[in-house]
Amino acid sequence: MPKRNLAVCSWSLRPRDPVELLERLRATGLNRVQLALAPMVAQPEVWSGAIDVLRANGIVIESGMLAMASEDYSSITRIRETGGVRLDAHWPANLERAAQVANIANQFGIALVTFHAGFLPEHPGDPTRAIMINRLREVIDLFANVGVKVAFETGQESAATLNGVLDELSRADVGVNFDPANMLLYGLDDPLAAFEKLLPRVRQVHAKDAIASGKTDVWGRETAVGAGQVPWQKFMWLVSTLPSEVAVVIEREGGERRVEEIVAAKNFLQPML
Numbered sequence: 531m532p533k534r535n536l537a538v539c540s541w542s543l544r545p546r547d548p549v550e551l552l553e554r555l556r557a558t559g560l561n562r563v564q565l566a567l568a569p570m571v572a573q574p575e576v577w578s579g580a581i582d583v584l585r586a587n588g589i590v591i592e593s594g595m596l597a598m599a600s601e602d603y604s605s606i607t608r609i610r611e612t613g614g615v616r617l618d619a620h621w622p623a624n625l626e627r628a629a630q631v632a633n634i635a636n637q638f639g640i641a642l643v644t645f646h647a648g649f650l651p652e653h654p655g656d657p658t659r660a661i662m663i664n665r666l667r668e669v670i671d672l673f674a675n676v677g678v679k680v681a682f683e684t685g686q687e688s689a690a691t692l693n694g695v696l697d698e699l700s701r702a703d704v705g706v707n708f709d710p711a712n713m714l715l716y717g718l719d720d721p722l723a724a725f726e727k728l729l730p731r732v733r734q735v736h737a738k739d740a741i742a743s744g745k746t747d748v749w750g751r752e753t754a755v756g757a758g759q760v761p762w763q764k765f766m767w768l769v770s771t772l773p774s775e776v777a778v779v780i781e782r783e784g785g786e787r788r789v790e791e792i793v794a795a796k797n798f799l800q801p802m803l
Contacts, residue, residue: 534769534803535777537562537592538792539736542782548580552587557789560796564734564779567594567643571630581638591638592777593734596631596645599623606716606747613686614648615665616658628669636676642733643673643680644707650687650695663698674703681705681733685712689724696731706731709781710760711738715750721760725768735769737799738781752784755795766802778803 538560545551555563563584569577581591600620602608611617615624635643647666651659673680684692684706696704706728710721725732739758742750756762769778780795782788 534774535562535590535592536560536796536799536803537564537590537777537779538796539564539566539595539779539781541566541595542780542788542792544788547576548583551580552583552589554789555584555589558792558796560780560792561588562590562592562777564593564595564644565591565640566597567631567634567640568597568627570634571627591640592779593642593644594631594635594640596628596643598645598648599627601646606749609686610649614646615662615669616648621665625665625668625672629672632672632676632678635673635678641677641679643678644683644734645669645680646683646686647695648686650691652687652691654694654698659695663695666695666704667699667701670699670701670704674701679703679705679733681707683707683712683736684709684724684728685716685718688719689727693727693731705733707734707736708732709736709738710765711736711740711750711752711758711781714740714742714759715752717742717744717746717748717750722764722768725765729768729772732772732776734776735772735778736781737778737795738783752782754782754785754791755780756798762798762802766799769802 540563543554598614602612670680708725713719713721713724737755739755739760740750740752741758780792782791
């Protein structure tokens with residue numbers, strides 16, 4: 531069986547520019563990255579040459595990430611209001627950003643881009659759900675028209691709700707970027723049970739860990755990989771059943787020892803790949 535790719539999220543390294551990103555990637559010992567693409571739109575004077583710099587130095591762009599405009603992660607309440615394609619006031623800017631990121635992905639041959647859809651309503655009859663599904667179809671089609679697949683990041687809804695929305699979308703070019711820690715951070719599902727339900731749709735996996743708060747309106751606490759409540763042995767066994775092109779991408783969004791903890795996560799995960 532081919533070796534599964536292990537990568538790291540560029541934003542986890544908190545780089546100020548492409549050169550610093552390259553330096554920090556080298557410090558992790560990883561040569562594959564999921565690259566945040568929105569900075570190439572928002573700060574082209576800094577980031578427009580990032581992909582050329584990385585590729586010239588042997589770094590593989592595993593996938594891209596689209597952060598929607600004006601997302602506010604200061605609290606679960608705020609991200610519930612502002613995340614993904616949910617908010618009417620942000621929709622024109624989000625559609626424009628998605629179009630620009632789709633063009634970048636097409637230009638540089640990035641085959642997969644992930645993003646949060648936003649908090650998807652649980653009930654099929656909810657009018658907000660219908661609005662979000664129509665908007666998501668527009669975004670998916672923007673990418674599909676240039677040959678790029680997309681995957682929704684998990685966590686802001688249960689696996690059952692996400693499966694229902696994916697059925698309703700009826701789009702072959704969309705899948706799931708599964709993040710087990712987000713299930714704990716948002717408190718909306720069990721990471722292992724959710725993974726099993728979504729497994730046929732998984733296109734990429736984020737390796738992140740957390741401890742749940744036990745509440746759906748209070749953030750859980752992110753931890754270094756292996757220090758939280760994700761059952762890694764069982765989780766990685768399920769990962770082993772996925773097609774070999776499904777990469778595992780280390781993500782760390784808390785703490786001040788990012789490079790060291792990403793290296794530790796790499797060493798923790800590699801024997802299970």
